[in-house]
Amino acid sequence: MRDGSAVRATTVAAEPAVDERQLATRHEALDEQWRDRPGFIGWLTSVDHKSIALRYIVTAFIFFLLAGINAGIMRLQLARPDNHIVGPDLYNQLFTVHGSTMMFLFAVPIMTAMGLYFVPLMVGTRNVAFPRLNNFGYYTYLTGGLLLWIGFLLNIGPDTGWFSYVPLAGPEFSPGKRVDIWAQMITFTEIAAMVTAVEIIVTAFKQRAPGMSLGRVPLFVWAEVITAFMIIFAMPAVMLDSSYLAIDRLVGTHFFNPAEGGDVLLHQHLFWFFGHPEVYIIFIPALGMVSSIVETFARRPIFGHTAMVLSMIATGFVAFGLWVHHMFATSIPQLGESFFTAASVMIAIPSGVQIFCWIATLWSGRPRLRVPLLWVIGFVILFVIGGLTGVMIASVPFDLQVHDTYFIVAHFHYVLIGGAVFPLFGAFYYWYPKLTGRMLGETLGQWNFWLFFIGFNITFFPMHLLGLEGMPRRVYTYPAGMGWGGLNLLASLGAPLIIASVAVFLVNVWRSRRHGAVAGENPWDAPTLEWATSSPPASYGFAHIPVVHGRTPLWETRDELPVITGLRTDCREVLVTDVMDAEPDHRYGQAGPSVWPFMLALAAAAGIIASIFSPWGTPLGVVLATIALAGWFWPKGRERRELAAGERT
């Protein structure tokens, strides 16, 4: 694919270190090119991966808090038998919006947003590959979230569970617009996720710093790339599925209507073909975070780097062969069920490899037990518990007993909160200094961790027992005679501890923004490139693009960073390198801020929301999106002047 002219970068022999004054003017020139426009318009037009990722993170965290409030109300309701704080209709909306928010508006976006922030910095480039598309993705995601929550606050929130099974969610049993809001929220968030996935893949493939061959790519970047590929292959399934549901409801198609040749299990197949990989889409970035934290705090390169990468890839592949284990209680042939049991048990192998590699790294390193590592240890404990119940319910006879009971609720909260939220909190403590330039408080961090860890176990461990005692999930109350009152009360008593823990975290974040210890470039003495630039990073990321000689670049060249020269500073130029070896290939001037991605997001929103009510929403969206895309493409401002100048010469 490459022609001979590709590599023309010349090695500079023994050039003296760049002097200070030159550096200051360089910073100014770069900032002039790369910073956002000021004010509100700058907010709408930003193409800086850091500000967009930060917005994603804050927005997703707000949705986490909102969905947490839902969970709190549910625990309050279930605290004693025959409770009537909320009625059945509101309760249905509470758990549907809780689950949908946590999965679609919190977990996936925040995990990929961490990638949007750190992948470009870790591979040593100035921005993601398609900066304007990134802006479009954020606003599309935001509209989807607002749609769901405004619907909920208007008492038209979806009420059929986060997977909206038919026939319950079909036109016959769920009239009104509640399910349509759910289906279109999916459309919004999946468009955003797929956009982000392409951003991350192309950035990691084509914009790595020279020398960062595939073998030297940090594990967090691998994790985000593998996740991005999973998004590409999984998300179309749920978009197609929710579209079938929406048009069955809107224009009378029969995808899920058995009377006219449709099939209700088609929905379950398509949903879980997405839904199971989804779990790993949330979990694999967390593995990357854990690896980053373990490496830094064990003060040695990760043990078994290649084995780790292969395990994550294996997890990514096997994740697509598990979906039927969510459907063991349906009329699937038994031979098929056995296959999916085997595949489900198999996923324990790559997970085990990773757990052992982390333990080996910590064992042979010189661990520092700081707050980020604390969260990682919490993760390992909870994830092992969740993994063990996972192996149990992979077995068909056991699954049939506990299907749709609180045992399942306990299991997936252990794997999702233990497996993703704990590493995420660890990542917040680890990378907060890079995001803000200040350290988070260590004491509050300890409180944050222990309250969460204890509160989580008090809340969710009893649910295993409730499930074994037969308590079904998604019931708004239960009679006293069932004997479930005590354990439910215990579970509900754990919830305030979790709430207190999150409150401590918010206080910590708020206080540390102004009063935290100043972090400097690399407060943890970490080995990867995001720590080779200022905290918070300048608009252009790196003043000079670094050159990489190993897997842990900042540990290999401790006092001197090898860099490249020759990128233009009078436009937004990035270095494009080749996929395998990251050899310099060409320089490329990226697009700057523009309002058109936002306009495209508005156009898409108009079309998608209109199609809740009328089939004409789709053509409307097409027309508006075409206008927005043409506006996006058409040369304006500086580009127009340059083209005109080019024509004259």
Place this chain on the structure above:
Amino acid sequence: MRIRAVLDVHDLPEHAFGSRAPIWWGTIGLCLIEGTMFGLAMATYLYLRLDSRAWPPLRTPDPDLLLPTINLVVMLVSVAPMVWADLLARRGGSKGAVRFALILATVLGLAALVLRWFEFDAFHVRWDTNAYGSIVWLILGLHTAEILASVLEDVVFVAYTFRYPLDEKHRVDVSTSAVFWYFVVGIWVPLYLMLYFTPRLV
């Protein structure tokens, strides 16, 4: 940390075609997403068939062959001007020549859209008649949207060439948009075979 310059890149070119360009990878990403979607739509079609004793279901005749086949040929032919535009863009062909190739491709794309309008009738079924009608209309509709998107992209390129010079950046764009065109035509081949020939196989 002190820095030390070890590599100078100012001699490198400012643009590159094909898999050297980030936009090419972005387009491949888009094709993977759309390809997965069509793959799952095909899976739906075949899955629904499992539930049906007759396929197409009773009282629905087999789809017509003539017009859909003509349309397939039109689409396949439209690849030729796109390949030509791609080569011209890469090899520094004149703006006029690139524009001519793009107009040719656009005309063929529009012809495919017009034929597609009538192709919906070739199935003798409405989307709300039965599940067979639903999935057939869905596949046709999705693919029509792909053709429409490619044609609109071409129209914008043509309009651009009337107003501005064809610089290197836009040459890369033309060359990359051809990749998406190949995908849109290429994905139709298995879909065409499935939609029109699997009902005829027992």
